[in-house]
Amino acid sequence: MEYSLNSKKVAAAARKMLADRGIKVEQIAELTHFLQSKYYPGLTMEQCIESVESVLVKREVQNAVLTGIQLDILAEKGLLEPALQEMVANDEGLYGVDEIIALGIVNVYGSIGLTNYGYIDKMKPGILEHLNDKSTGEIHTFLDDIVGAIAAAASSRIAHRKQAEVEEKEGK
Amino acid sequence: MEYSLNSKKVAAAARKMLADRGIKVEQIAELTHFLQSKYYPGLTMEQCIESVESVLVKREVQNAVLTGIQLDILAEKGLLEPALQEMVANDEGLYGVDEIIALGIVNVYGSIGLTNYGYIDKMKPGILEHLNDKSTGEIHTFLDDIVGAIAAAASSRIAHRKQAEVEEKEGK
Amino acid sequence: MEYSLNSKKVAAAARKMLADRGIKVEQIAELTHFLQSKYYPGLTMEQCIESVESVLVKREVQNAVLTGIQLDILAEKGLLEPALQEMVANDEGLYGVDEIIALGIVNVYGSIGLTNYGYIDKMKPGILEHLNDKSTGEIHTFLDDIVGAIAAAASSRIAHRKQAEVEEKEGK
């Protein structure tokens, strides 16, 4: 049978992989709220959820989610090449492919998201703290960066939207 | 006279521009120390200074320094095209060219520096707080990102070096 | 008067700057057609123009256009710091800030545009050949990369759209 890309299948697979790894859209939205509520005091969780959903619709994001989580899962099963296995299993600080893949997600709403991604990745609020708990035996070397990057991209989207609202009000 | 690149001239110009804008190598090194001292308790300011100096030797970094600070200076003089002038003069949050140029600096020592750059850019310790003080009348829209990115790249370099030291000791 | 971003003003300024530097949307669309017609034989110039227009609506692209062309103009006027002036005026091969800014444009439609940008920048078809003609006295160190990056981003957009069309037909 000839290959032909099925976008709906890719989208569903990315959603399923996130869910199977214990990530809820609400938890990513909480990170976005953490990042943006100081700039937009009236920001609701509904708006953050809507923004995360919009990020998850992007093909670039789905590809990153599928690839990164796949590598986490293979590391949990011990199926990677030994040198790579060790680095991914131990979230090696000098291994930066997880950051590179996260960058692809952040860029979807422009470079303004870069600092939010870095900030949240260090602060590890909410679900990110759990993902970085090494005592669970789970491996989330890629997933924590992916979740942080999605939250950062959703924050950028909110910033663009809020500006559009202001300009509409001002009749610009 | 035919053009021919003069690397020493470029290096000197970048150093001078940083100095003219009030930035000392020590102040960038303090940011690096802030970022890395928790991971390497014995880390000295001398090591941080040496690392910042090594980052400043890189042509990619010098080009970013010259270009970014030039745009800050032109904005202070009011010489940019009106729409660009407004965005740079007001450090517009939806203007991300400063982050893009900073990314070029961070990448010099690999993607592991991305999160340090984002973190420090949000926390604004040390000299970054001063650079973000809008009451001075000075414009540092690019400079604060550049300084943070140099500190992050210097941090990555330290991480690589410390690993090499450990492996040498272990006789690997 | 308090600052407040005016998106329409920024968009108009970016369009005007491109026009003032002699660039027509049609010329960028021709580059997109050059890149994509072998994959989509029925691709029309109208579709390419529509895609370029969509790229130009993006704030990230407008910011890159304004900043890059501004630097070209200042170099033509001899207003840059001497070391930077020399590099920009001579399109120095070891100066890579133009590529970094172009990358910000390409990323707007995902990383799949990277190779198209690199390819067209080397091949220099259509308007890119003129922009690289050093005998004119004009300086387009940033503009040629910007134009190539817009064409590459528009190509990525077409690739995504064509896939959507196929899937719709197949009833996926």
Place this chain on the structure above:
Amino acid sequence: MEYSLNSKKVAAAARKMLADRGIKVEQIAELTHFLQSKYYPGLTMEQCIESVESVLVKREVQNAVLTGIQLDILAEKGLLEPALQEMVANDEGLYGVDEIIALGIVNVYGSIGLTNYGYIDKMKPGILEHLNDKSTGEIHTFLDDIVGAIAAAASSRIAHRKQAEVEEKEGK
């Protein structure tokens, strides 16, 4: 046993993976020669080989090599999640994680390598043509981008070196 990174092991594993997938340093060096010989007429294969070797010493490059080839191998074995499996196995044009990982390699010697990477990826000279031959049954979705990116980074390194030689001669 406590984890501790072993850089020599990582370096050796990356070299072995390239060799096991049929890639010789000389073949990457030929790509670098293809890219740079028009600018430096006296450029020898020995210089290109030395430059490729220097690129392969970089940890960022080794990490990208290990991760990318690992994904190719898993796709050959059919071990990836179905949606990801299909995209990697078919070198799906709308899947851009291979380009993102390649970008991490190119950046090691600065953004000037971006266009060389894109150009060679489209032209597919030398070994790249073989890697893109879909009739072999082998999967090189990541490897072809990785090889092109290493050749592009080695080209950037040569450009920097040649400049240093010129300046030394001129007594700058």
